[in-house]
Amino acid sequence: QVQLVESGGGLVQAGGSLRLSCAASGSIFSINTMGWYRQAPGKERELVAGITSGGRTNYANYADSVKGRFAISTDKAKNTVYLQMNSLKPEDAGVYYCNADISSTWNSRQNYWGQGTQVTVSS
Numbered sequence: 001q002v003q004l005v006e007s008g009g010g011l012v013q014a015g016g017s018l019r020l021s022c023a024a025s026g027s028i029f030s031i032n033t034m035g036w037y038r039q040a041p042g043k044e045r046e047l048v049a050g051i052t053s054g055g056r057t058n059y060a061n062y063a064d065s066v067k068g069r070f071a072i073s074t075d076k077a078k079n080t081v082y083l084q085m086n087s088l089k090p091e092d093a094g095v096y097y098c099n100a101d102i103s104s105t106w107n108s109r110q111n112y113w114g115q116g117t118q119v120t121v122s123s
Helices: none
Strands: 002-007 010-013 018-026 030-039 046-054 057-062 070-075 080-085 094-103 110-113 117-122
Touching: 002 094, 002 110, 018 030, 018 094, 018 117, 030 070, 030 080, 046 070, 046 080, 057 070, 080 094
Parallel strands: 010 117
Antiparallel strands: 002 018, 018 080, 030 046, 030 094, 046 057, 070 080, 094 110, 094 117
């Protein structure tokens, strides 16, 4: 079994920054992709940023609304993904969920979600 534990959410003023962390633990053979989603009240969960391991190179993708402001990165030794959020806007507020596609054995893959961390941006 695999667990994803998020941290780093909180309250910040518009224009400020936050850094989210998500650590994966448990039965991990390899981590294929990790990403961050967010869900605002009354809205569907949406992808904010994702990162895929390509050997020595990681491939990142971002929602158009956060390009140039957010940066996703990983620490493979710690099985952790980060989301650096700069120039935050009120519309960035919501519950941020970590997501990971993880193989516990060489021939298995499963998708996991974290419990979510609240990000509030005051105007």
